[in-house]
Amino acid sequence: MKIDVYAFSRNGVLLCDKIKHGLTLDEIDVFVPEKYSMIKEELNSIGNLHKSVRQSFETRDAVLFVCAAGIAVRAIAPFVKSKIKDPAVICTDEKGKNVISLLSGHMGGANRLSKKIAAITGGQAIITTATDINGKIAVDEWAHDKNMSILNMKTAKLFAAEILENKTAGLTSDFPVIGVVPEEIDPYNKQNYETGICISLDENKKPYTNTLNLVPRIVSVGVGCRKGTDFHTILKSIKEVLKENNISCLGIKSINSIDIKKHEDGIVKAAEFLNVPFYTYSKGQLNTLEGSYTESNFVKKITGVDSVCERSASMGSNCNKLIINKTIKNSVTVAACMDEYNVDFNY
Structure with a gap:
């Protein structure tokens, strides 16, 4: 995680140093009043708070x-906007005795980070979210941990309210469910539950009256296009192809292409709009892939690769399983691969 730390007293500054050395895997910047910024070289002066x-x-x-x-x-x-956008916010006293998860406890990871910091300071993590203190699944935190997009946060709130009233919710999944399932969730749907979770790439699948759709981010999209194809055309093409195959854009984990498209403005902007990384690969990398791909002699003559979109989609995936073969829309070629995925409630 990228973490900014603010301290306002000498004892607080000393505690920051302890926390920073304890969170070795995180990128941490510490901000302090100017009079304390000389204590260590890596300390930053707060300036305008x-x-x-x-x-x-x-x-x-x-x-x-x-x-x-x-x-x-x-x-x-x-600066507080929403639980989807806000960063995790934690507050601790200068002795580190009480480490309070203040904002974005679940999706932002403040609860988990508070526990880590408390372990470093020897203090107590103060967690106030209802599902945690009642021993119920925090569905938003779990979904975030398992790299799933939540289609509707209102339904997530309704789901939490239901299980806090000790009601049981159903579970429908297009993917294998492994391990222990929380007792408040019935993966066998023994009753006709009004509320339940649906884990699928199809966001329109609604097996319950109140369906909490969770979409795993496991789809690698491969794209090929003519030089100069505009952003709107590329984005429209990706959306149309996925929609035709009942795949939500929320399931996209990356956009992929050949390296000669690395600076193709339309693809770059489409990836930015979808909030996913854009990866490119050399023709040598793409040609190492084994398997059957839709060949194009014209594309091979220009790029040295017989199928840019299919091969690049495969390179972006962990299992080389094409779920959408080369499809042409608006002169843009689109293909998609899906990662292997299991539903696991251990988080």
């Missing part, structure tokens, strides 16, 4: 305040 916190909210995965909770609340108040 309002501007600094705004920058943290826009660019970081988590923000940790080492101070009174009231200071933290006032600092973040102007």
Whole structure:
């Protein structure tokens, strides 16, 4: 995670150093008042707190305040938007005794990060989310951990409310379910449940009155196009091909193509719009793939590869399983591969 830490006292600064050394796998920047910024070279002067916190909210995965909770609340108040967009926010006292998960406990990972920090400081993680304190599944945190997109957050809230009332929800999955399933979820659908989870690439699948659609991000899309094809045409083509195959755009994990398209503006912008990475591969890499692909002599003459979209989709996947063969839309070629995926409730 990329974490910004704010401390306002000498003891707080010392605690920051301890936390930073404990979270070795994370990228951490520490901000302190100017008078403490000389204690260590890597410390940053806060400057304007309002501007600094705004920058943290826009660019970081988590923000940790080492101070009174009231200071933290006032600092973040102007920038709080939604549980989908907000970073994790944690607040701890300068002794590290109480580590409070303040914002985005589930989807942002504040609950989990609070527990990590408490283990470092020897303090106690303060978790207040209802599902956690009642021992129920936090479906938004679980979905985030398992790399699934939530189609409708209102339904997620309804699901949480139902299980907190000790009701049981159904489960429908297009993927194998492994391991232990929480007791509040029935994977066998022994009753006609009004509320349930549907795990599928098809976001229009609604087996329950209140269906919580979860879409695994497991689809690698391969794209080929003529030079200069505009962003709208490429995006429209991707959407149309996926829709024809009952695959939600929420399931896309990456856009892929040959390296001569690395700076193809239309593809780059389409990937940015879909909020997924854009990967490119050399003709040598693409030609190493074994299997049957839709060949094009014209494409091979230009690029040295017989099928750019299919082979690049395969390169972006972990199992080389084409679920959409080369399809031409608006002079754009689109193909897709799907990763292997299992539903596991261990998180």
